[in-house]
Amino acid sequence: MARPSVEAERREQILSAACEVVSEIGFKSLRVADVAKRAGTSTGTVHYYFDTKTELMRAAFEWNFARSLDRRRPLLDEHPDPRERLRAFVESYLPVDDVTVRAWHVWAELWVEALHDPDLQEMNEQVYGEWRRIVAGILRDGQDSGLFREEDPVLAANALIGMIDGLALQVLLRSRSMTVDRMRAVCDRTLRNLDVATV
Amino acid sequence: MARPSVEAERREQILSAACEVVSEIGFKSLRVADVAKRAGTSTGTVHYYFDTKTELMRAAFEWNFARSLDRRRPLLDEHPDPRERLRAFVESYLPVDDVTVRAWHVWAELWVEALHDPDLQEMNEQVYGEWRRIVAGILRDGQDSGLFREEDPVLAANALIGMIDGLALQVLLRSRSMTVDRMRAVCDRTLRNLDVATV
DNA sequence: GTCCTGTCTGACCGATCAGTCAAGTTACGG
DNA sequence: CCGTAACTTGACTGATCGGTCAGACAGGAC
Numbered sequence: 241m242a243r244p245s246v247e248a249e250r251r252e253q254i255l256s257a258a259c260e261v262v263s264e265i266g267f268k269s270l271r272v273a274d275v276a277k278r279a280g281t282s283t284g285t286v287h288y289y290f291d292t293k294t295e296l297m298r299a300a301f302e303w304n305f306a307r308s309l310d311r312r313r314p315l316l317d318e319h320p321d322p323r324e325r326l327r328a329f330v331e332s333y334l335p336v337d338d339v340t341v342r343a344w345h346v347w348a349e350l351w352v353e354a355l356h357d358p359d360l361q362e363m364n365e366q367v368y369g370e371w372r373r374i375v376a377g378i379l380r381d382g383q384d385s386g387l388f389r390e391e392d393p394v395l396a397a398n399a400l401i402g403m404i405d406g407l408a409l410q411v412l413l414r415s416r417s418m419t420v421d422r423m424r425a426v427c428d429r430t431l432r433n434l435d436v437a438t439v
Numbered sequence: 440m441a442r443p444s445v446e447a448e449r450r451e452q453i454l455s456a457a458c459e460v461v462s463e464i465g466f467k468s469l470r471v472a473d474v475a476k477r478a479g480t481s482t483g484t485v486h487y488y489f490d491t492k493t494e495l496m497r498a499a500f501e502w503n504f505a506r507s508l509d510r511r512r513p514l515l516d517e518h519p520d521p522r523e524r525l526r527a528f529v530e531s532y533l534p535v536d537d538v539t540v541r542a543w544h545v546w547a548e549l550w551v552e553a554l555h556d557p558d559l560q561e562m563n564e565q566v567y568g569e570w571r572r573i574v575a576g577i578l579r580d581g582q583d584s585g586l587f588r589e590e591d592p593v594l595a596a597n598a599l600i601g602m603i604d605g606l607a608l609q610v611l612l613r614s615r616s617m618t619v620d621r622m623r624a625v626c627d628r629t630l631r632n633l634d635v636a637t638v
Numbered sequence: 639g640t641c642c643t644g645t646c647t648g649a650c651c652g653a654t655c656a657g658t659c660a661a662g663t664t665a666c667g668g
Numbered sequence: 669c670c671g672t673a674a675c676t677t678g679a680c681t682g683a684t685c686g687g688t689c690a691g692a693c694a695g696g697a698c
Contacts, residue, residue, distance in 0.1 A: 245674080246674085246675075247674090250675090264555075265555060266551065266552075266554060266555050267467065268466065268552075269555070271654090271655065271656085272655075272656060272657080273656095281677090282677050282678060283655095283656085283657085283677090283678075284657095284658090284659090284676065284677050284678065285677075287658080288674095288675070288676075291657090292656080292657080293655095293656065348550065348551050348554060349551060351547065351551075351608055352465065352547050352548060352550075352551040353465070353467075355465060355544060355547060355611060355612065356463075356464060356465050356468070358613075361612050361613050364612050365612075365614055365615060365616070368609065369616060372616065398616075398621070399602055399606075399628060399629055402601075402602045402603075402604075402605030402606040402609065403598055403605055404601075404605065405601075405604070405608065406600065406602055406603065406604030406605035406606075406608075407597065407598075407601040407605075409550055409604065409605075410567065410601065412554060413553055413554065413560050414557075414560055415560075415563070415564055415567065416564060417564070417567070417568060417571065418597065422597070425594060426594055426597045426601065429590070429591075429594050429595070429598060433632055443644095443696090444644080445644085446645095449645085470684090470685065471685075471687085472685075472686095480646080480647090481646065481647050481648060482647090482648075482685095482686085483645095483646060483647050483648065483687095483688090483689090484646055486686085486687065486688080487644095487645070487646070490687090491686080491687080492687090639698105640697105640698090641696105641698085642695105642696090643696095644693105644694085644695095644696105645693080645695105646691105646692080647689105647690105648689105648691105649688105649690100650689085650690105651686105651687090651688080651689100652685105652686095652688105653685090653686090653687105654683105654684085654685090654686100655681105655682105655683095655684090656681105656682100656683090657680105657681090658679105658680080658681080658682105659677105659678105659679095659680085659681100660679100661676105661677085662675105662676080662677075663675080663676070664673100664674080664676090665673095665675100666671105666672090666673090666674095667670105667671090667673105668669105668670090668671090
């Protein structure tokens with residue numbers, strides 16, 4: 241080694257820029273030059289770290305997921321009560337701030353890109369499985385404590401996560417009928433339905 | 440008029456081809472030449488009926504929606520019992536056959552394209568409002584008949600539709616954890632929860 | 639027949655962009 | 669202070685593709 245490697249930092253910088261650009265203009269419109277500009281570097285450098293645009297995007301999708309998971313992990317240790325834990329977890333999904341909205345945008349782009357790409361489908365499978373495990377785990381905890389109704393936790397987790405995805409999409413589409421507040425109300429209703437004593 | 444107009448049929452033919460191609464390879468990869476070939480015509484003809492690719496896709500999205508609605512309308516008159524009506528309606532959303540899968544694919548492409556296009560957002564708003572009205576209407580009917588629990592029908596409709604969207608997406612992504620059968624099971628669970636007498 | 643108009647064609651043009659490359663620059667070791 | 673290897677640059681290339689256009693064709697009116 242003739243120089244200390246800057247690879248880790250540079251990759252991070254480029255991936256972050258890629259996610260920002262994807263979120264702003266979409267994968268379809270994204271140019272390698274846009275990413276380079278946003279990262280404050282040149283297209284040559286982007287290609288130095290990522291051979292092709294496809295490889296860049298795959299890495300960006302993975303990076304987006306890792307970041308999303310990192311942001312939420314501490315949340316899970318904060319609330320001893322499973323009901324509170326689940327509520328906080330769901331709340332963290334609401335597209336309220338820039339960071340969350342951006343992450344959702346990248347997710348949505350991944351989904352549609354994955355419709356025609358088995359490798360990305362596999363990635364979705366891994367990542368989605370992680371969310372499912374977390375939510376199902378909370379539901380199981382709640383059932384063990386007698387707080388949640390007895391039912392198949394995996395089925396209920398799928399229902400909850402699926403709903404969140406669908407609702408978030410409508411919020412991202414700036415639907416007048418599905419604002420963040422309304423999304424929260426719909427989620428609250430569903431969370432209440434999980435409780436043993438439904439009002 | 441020197442000749443009978445073939446415009447209506449030709450437009451239909453091209454739009455159908457466009458939806459097929461979008462479903463197969465995605466909007467990002469779609470070339471006007473692909474659509475022309477699929478429609479058995481030339482790029483010149485496609486541009487004769489649609490000035491730009493953007494205009495073509497907008498028309499294709501609209502066409503896809505109109506067709507989806509047409510396919511489901513008769514369903515709503517078949518079942519006097521609101522529970523059956525809702526069940527049949529939900530069942531028709533499951534991505535089981537080619538026609539439904541193709542329609543879902545086009546929907547997904549519309550969503551992501553709309554993230555950065557206010558015109559398409561407006562289209563989503565109209566179309567989605569239609570679904571919401573239908574489902575909320577069924578729920579209201581069921582409540583009036585004392586079959587469904589009393590609750591805000593709009594909230595419940597949003598929860599149900601959002602969930603269906605999210606689940607369908609995972610099915611389309613060929614998730615091993617979310618097959619059509621599993622999606623049906625999750626939907627059944629949610630439908631049961633709407634009933635007055637939940638088991 | 640011949641006009642007219644609606645329809646259709648595909649070669650072509652111009653713009654766009656991913657990826658290459660040759661020529662740098664930087665910062666360490668010896 | 670030179671050698672070396674990591675890193676950076678941006679002009680360039682080749683391929684792609686949306687949209688244009690000049691011309692061909694079809695079928696009704698007359």
